[in-house]
Amino acid sequence: MALDSNPVFSVRIEKTDLKKFSHVALLALLSVAVIWALIEMVVHFRELMILFVLSALLTYLLDPVVTFLETKGLGRTLATLLIFLILGIFVAWGVYILLPKLTGQVNAIGKNLQNGSMKGVFSNWDTFLREKLAFLGSPETVQNIIDKIRTALVQFQEGLFKLALSLFSALSDLAIIPFITFFLIKDGPAMKKALIKAVPNRYFEMSLNLIHKTDRQLGHYIRGQMIDAFLVGVLSIIALYILDINYYFFIGSIAGLANMIPYFGPIVGAVPAIVVSLTQNSSLTPVIWIAVAFTIIQLIDNVLISPIVVARSVEIHPLLVVVVILIGGQLMGILGMLIAVPAASILIVIVKEIIFGFKNYRILG
Template identity: 30%
Template structure:
């Protein structure tokens, strides 16, 4: 890369970052549409390879995505909202159960003093916060209904997402080819290699790990529903989302589900059923879901994913959250090549050579 090309790409990156910062309030539907198009492009490519035209393939994929979204809004979202409300109502009951049954056992077993535990203030504060949360939601909904511009903005964003998704998905391959042709010829092979590696990283996570998370959420929710837990859908989705970090979903899910099941049934036997659900889910993840959906592809490290999402949200809000994973993938690929360049550079080789020379014995000619 020449000096002028370095300055050009540096200035281009700074301008793009500035535009993202300035245009963040209107970028959300476009980024969501681009994300959906990226995730569904392999399916459209397979349909196109089977003999269908690109437009027909995109229409089929688009109808399938629309059906899934509509089904979620009609079936799962209302049920999930009801379970969240039920959870908020049961939190004070959980504190009372701990205070009246678990705490006396702890005090008698470990010889603890009652003054070390004071739950009356905690309960009053918690109930007050839950009431404030309800008031805040009511004020927020009231403000949205009073502001016609806010409603128009929300409706416009919701309408834009499927429109942007459709057109980006239809022209995805054409746009990628045009971007490739715009690259300077001397750096195009290297950039194309980096782009393929970034796609591999994103594909391993977004097209693999996210599917594993959704599948685990469904497995946990169905298993807990068979057990009879009222909060089966909510706990299952929480455990599935927490599976972004290995074993975190299992730990969080089994603890939350165990507490919820004990509160609902007051029977220790049910805890065994809950444990069996999560053990089966963990076995399915290790033996079926991860090998099938992720395989041996290299994805983003879970800690890197969490940090990227939090950093993106802190810097650019919701737009930063949407951009976090692609930017993290690019940074990971660049760091990998930087590490390889360092290992083959004179800086690393000279240090190794000096250490070798110092370790060689000195031969005395005398």
């Protein structure tokens, strides 16, 4: 007799299936609720989320240093305090040395926009473009193109100035970041433990694995990306200084930061330098040199820096990378674009671990 022809057995199968189905449905519902809550939080508490994201980035960067000091016999609190003291001295020194340079360059952009010194540049450009675009024939068409380029250049410089100003005005908000970071480093392990405590026994071991792997993956990615951005930033500053481009320090720093955005980053980094060079000189030669310098920096980054420092990160399909960067940009602007790939890599690790959990743990009863 077939097993399912036995009424008692078939009822048992149906009950088990129903139980499993209800578990899956509950998990799916919970996942949707968590994702929805996260998106709502990003939308409604954007500024707060940005502060927490930046604090988390700093925590991942500093945690290995605290761990190193712990191996030397220091307690976690004392090690964290020491790191903050050293960091405070470095920041104060950096502000003292670098801030005047940075503010000087930002002010210069502002003055250029206000006193109309750009006009001289534009008149040179007018002549240059009129000669080069003469093949178009109609003077109206040439004038139209020149006007459009002029508007785009002014808008770009204004955008650069506004970005710099917004960065300075954000400094007051940023003052809270060290406080959040301090407690994330000092009490991070205890927070993780408290989170795990709330997990039901059935998902306990799987959740431990999940948190551990996500944490490790994210740590590798963030530390790698930050070291990479720093090195690319330094190389860009040196290259722009050698090429005698105005605001080299500010533009080089942007190039370093932008490098954290895959595919779009290097272009975003090079465009400000090219635009500033175009407004600075009427010749195309510096533009070519900038392109060569940024290409060489990208080569050094792709061949030498990235393989060493950005190791063990999740492999994501290039198309998915582009899509998540665009979504990140829509939700949180530039910062969204910066955190899109690590956020996607966390989601991939979570999905992989949940699938691993379904296969290896009896979480469905």
